[in-house]
Amino acid sequence: MGKGRQLEYRWKKPPGTWWSVGYLLALCIMSVLTHLLIDPVSISYNAQNTMGSTILQPPFSTVNGIFMWAGTDHLGRNVFHSLMLSLRTSLLMSIGGMMMILIIGTLLGLLSGYFNNKGLRIKSWTSFLALILFFFVAYWFVYLPLQMPVGDFLWPWLQPALIFIPLCIFFIWLSEKYTHSAVGFPLDHLILKTIEILSAFPFLLLILAFLSFFEPSLSTVMVLIIGLYWTEPARLVRGQVIKIRENNFVASGRALGFPHFRIMYKHILPEILPLLVIVFCTGVASLIMLEATLSYLGIGMPPESPSLGKIISSWRFNVEAWWLAVFPAILLCSIVLALKNVSTNIRQ
Amino acid sequence: MILRLLCSRFLIIFPTLGLLILILLLVLNNTPGIRQMQEQNVFDRYVDPLAAEAAFQSFQQRNSLDLPVFYYSILPAIFPDTLRYLSSHPDFTAFKKLAVLYHDRQKTKEVLDVLLALKLNEGKKAYIAAMQALEAERVNSAKAYDNAVISTANIRWQHFLPRFIWHGSHNQFHVFCSNLFQGTLGQSYFSGKPVSRLLAPALKNSVWLGAMALLISWLLAIMLAGWLWVNKSQRAIRLANALAYTGQAIPGFLLALLLMIIFADQRFLGWFPIITIGYDITFSSLVLPCLALVGIVFPYAFLQSFRAFQELGEEDYIKTARAKGLSEWQIWYHHALKNAFPPLLTIITGALPAMVSGAIVVEIIFSLPGTGRLLADAIMMRDYAIVLAITLVIGTFTLVVNVLADVGYRLLDPRVQYG
Numbered sequence: 223m224g225k226g227r228q229l230e231y232r233w234k235k236p237p238g239t240w241w242s243v244g245y246l247l248a249l250c251i252m253s254v255l256t257h258l259l260i261d262p263v264s265i266s267y268n269a270q271n272t273m274g275s276t277i278l279q280p281p282f283s284t285v286n287g288i289f290m291w292a293g294t295d296h297l298g299r300n301v302f303h304s305l306m307l308s309l310r311t312s313l314l315m316s317i318g319g320m321m322m323i324l325i326i327g328t329l330l331g332l333l334s335g336y337f338n339n340k341g342l343r344i345k346s347w348t349s350f351l352a353l354i355l356f357f358f359v360a361y362w363f364v365y366l367p368l369q370m371p372v373g374d375f376l377w378p379w380l381q382p383a384l385i386f387i388p389l390c391i392f393f394i395w396l397s398e399k400y401t402h403s404a405v406g407f408p409l410d411h412l413i414l415k416t417i418e419i420l421s422a423f424p425f426l427l428l429i430l431a432f433l434s435f436f437e438p439s440l441s442t443v444m445v446l447i448i449g450l451y452w453t454e455p456a457r458l459v460r461g462q463v464i465k466i467r468e469n470n471f472v473a474s475g476r477a478l479g480f481p482h483f484r485i486m487y488k489h490i491l492p493e494i495l496p497l498l499v500i501v502f503c504t505g506v507a508s509l510i511m512l513e514a515t516l517s518y519l520g521i522g523m524p525p526e527s528p529s530l531g532k533i534i535s536s537w538r539f540n541v542e543a544w545w546l547a548v549f550p551a552i553l554l555c556s557i558v559l560a561l562k563n564v565s566t567n568i569r570q
Numbered sequence: 571m572i573l574r575l576l577c578s579r580f581l582i583i584f585p586t587l588g589l590l591i592l593i594l595l596l597v598l599n600n601t602p603g604i605r606q607m608q609e610q611n612v613f614d615r616y617v618d619p620l621a622a623e624a625a626f627q628s629f630q631q632r633n634s635l636d637l638p639v640f641y642y643s644i645l646p647a648i649f650p651d652t653l654r655y656l657s658s659h660p661d662f663t664a665f666k667k668l669a670v671l672y673h674d675r676q677k678t679k680e681v682l683d684v685l686l687a688l689k690l691n692e693g694k695k696a697y698i699a700a701m702q703a704l705e706a707e708r709v710n711s712a713k714a715y716d717n718a719v720i721s722t723a724n725i726r727w728q729h730f731l732p733r734f735i736w737h738g739s740h741n742q743f744h745v746f747c748s749n750l751f752q753g754t755l756g757q758s759y760f761s762g763k764p765v766s767r768l769l770a771p772a773l774k775n776s777v778w779l780g781a782m783a784l785l786i787s788w789l790l791a792i793m794l795a796g797w798l799w800v801n802k803s804q805r806a807i808r809l810a811n812a813l814a815y816t817g818q819a820i821p822g823f824l825l826a827l828l829l830m831i832i833f834a835d836q837r838f839l840g841w842f843p844i845i846t847i848g849y850d851i852t853f854s855s856l857v858l859p860c861l862a863l864v865g866i867v868f869p870y871a872f873l874q875s876f877r878a879f880q881e882l883g884e885e886d887y888i889k890t891a892r893a894k895g896l897s898e899w900q901i902w903y904h905h906a907l908k909n910a911f912p913p914l915l916t917i918i919t920g921a922l923p924a925m926v927s928g929a930i931v932v933e934i935i936f937s938l939p940g941t942g943r944l945l946a947d948a949i950m951m952r953d954y955a956i957v958l959a960i961t962l963v964i965g966t967f968t969l970v971v972n973v974l975a976d977v978g979y980r981l982l983d984p985r986v987q988y989g
Contacts, residue, residue, distance in 0.1 A: 230802070231798070236815055365644070366730060370670060374670070375670075379727070382727045415582075422923065422968050423923060424923040424930070424964060425924070426926075426927035427961060428961070431961040434948070435604065435954075437603070515822070534823075534824065538827065538831075541835060541838075542837075547828075551824055555819050555824075558819040558821070559816060562815070562819055
């Protein structure tokens with residue numbers, strides 16, 4: 223025991239960062255080149271494929287002269303091709319969605335962390351007029367076109383807007399120039415409360431509840447994910463920005479008279495880049511898992527889109543066909559593990 | 571002080587839930603296709619269109635779907651407020667175009683009232699005929715409509731101005747909220763049973779599953795981290811961390827599916843029942859779901875507890891305790907755990923929403939009759955009364971737990987200022 227006390231209670235970083243990066247890059251390239259690598263005809267449901275002799279063939283067997291790396295499924299489709307197509311779907315969805323999430327989250331986190339509650343000072347009259355302008359635009363250009371075919375009578379619809387918006391802008395200009403009383407815009411408070419509330423709800427519950435209202439489609443899922451998941455990057459970026467803001471270079475930048483935008487873009491953004499990479503990797507990992515879960519449950523994802531979750535769910539009723547579970551499971555877990563590996567190593 | 575804190579934190583729950591209810595109701599009422607599908611469901615069950623129409627009306631009244639969504643609505647001045655009684659989306663669009671053509675709200679309202687009365691008294695067929703006649707009129711005057719000179723000559727900008735229509739307390743939001751305060755959550759669309767009666771047994775099962783998995787996983791995780799802290803065996807630390815790290819990468823549904831196939835399928839071990847029938851669960855049907863949920867939560871729980879103890883480091887009070895001659899277990903229990911627990915508590919409650927998500931998946935896969943499965947079934951059958959109720963109940967639960975954890979943290983750690 224005396225010797226044991228000298229030992230450390232800590233765990234070093236997991237090994238193999240470059241292996242993970244290389245593996246992920248290879249998968250990305252493969253999924254981009256899917257069209258070149260496989261023949262779309264051979265994976266479609268055609269009569270030849272769905273014949274009894276070709277269904278549920280084990281891996282490394284030859285069916286109709288085609289070598290099956292991963293066997294065939296219960297409809298006689300080549301599992302290897304399904305794997306590649308579903309890899310493309312999940313990477314497309316998770317990386318594309320995470321890009322949008324990262325942009326929104328970083329922007330909101332940066333603004334709320336940088337300006338806090340008092341940094342963004344607005345003239346009282348300007349804020350009042352801007353609110354009116356906002357409501358007008360929201361009603362006239364969003365709600366009205368949803369309610370009626372405004373395109374059929376463009377001119378009477380545009381008339382009030384053409385008068386009202388320049389008038390409003392003119393008054394905003396006046397108030398900026400001639401009024402003095404100003405208030406701090408409670409940006410941080412607003413964004414933080416939104417994050418707190420949104421992250422208190424179980425993510426899957428909200429996704430399932432909202433998905434139940436719409437027809438299954440990839441775009442609905444994407445919009446929901448972007449609308450609900452941006453809180454995670456925003457919270458982390460905000461915390462980091464609050465720390466960075468205390469540094470001298472930000473204060474000296476202000477003293478030199480740099481505009482806020484330039485300080486945020488040129489001085490703070492480079493500092494939080496490593497954090498963004500970490501958030502991106504963990505986010506992509508959880509989105510890949512979410513996509514697989516949704517398509518396994520058969521909720522929200524369109525039935526025709528290939529997915530790892532769907533291949534695994536076909537194993538549920540063909541338990542003897544172990545290749546239907548093992549290959550997609552290994553692919554799914556290894557991608558997630560590699561992504562987590564990269565993010566953990568960057569963090570340390 | 572605590573009371574004030576509790577009040578100020580609890581108050582945020584009510585507007586949040588109100589907003590959630592409002593958003594869900596708005597989506598439910600404005601998504602094209604939902605009302606048409608509901609109508610189709612009713613009409614499929616009746617031969618007589620008049621009876622079907624009456625049944626649909628009573629279905630809507632029973633679930634207060636015929637009411638406006640909120641206390642007021644905003645419509646362009648050109649539209650009459652009875653517009654929402656039109657059932658299907660194509661009718662809705664056609665009538666809106668007609669309203670634009672008439673560009674007279676009063677006249678549109680009269681036509682619409684006649685149409686709705688026709689629908690109620692003479693059935694769907696007459697309504698469809700009337701709608702077709704209206705459509706024909708619209709097509710006949712298509713020249714007028716399409717000819718921009720004539721149609722826009724009569725359209726003024728005043729027709730687009732917003733009109734606030736006050737509905738009073740007779741609206742879906744008010745009915746839903748007052749039902750909520752009375753403890754009823756509406757009726758299921760399909761079985762007609764009160765949702766609370768369906769939800770209560772499901773909730774009981776879910777709470778059992780969740781509480782057991784939560785206790786087991788976090789207790790095990792903290793105990794394991796404590797054992798490693800006491801022993802400081804490098805090999806065990808490396809092994810446990812590597813396993814937990816890998817375990818985090820396994821999606822919950824995969825773990826649950828594997829457990830089910832291996833332990834419950836008759837072709838393999840077949841030790842446990844593969845599905846649960848009815849609402850009564852036995853111990854043997856709860857073992858596997860609980861195991862799966864523990865498997866989902868445990869890796870995260872272990873990594874977090876390990877990190878919590880790692881961050882304590884070799885503080886002075888630990889060195890002092892060691893100098894006093896306490897055993898390593900005593901030091902861990904009396905000093906390390908007491909200092910590591912308050913931050914761990916926030917991590918535990920912070921991970922609760924993710925655990926609820928995991929529980930939903932596990933319940934669906936093991937078809938355990940809990941809230942998760944009820945939700946999945948409701949989504950499949952498009953029974954929105956149940957979807958709304960479950961979202962609200964689980965949302966309230968997580969919000970309340972969040973507030974309680976915040977207060978509990980301050981109670982456990984007096985160094986944190988009340989504020």
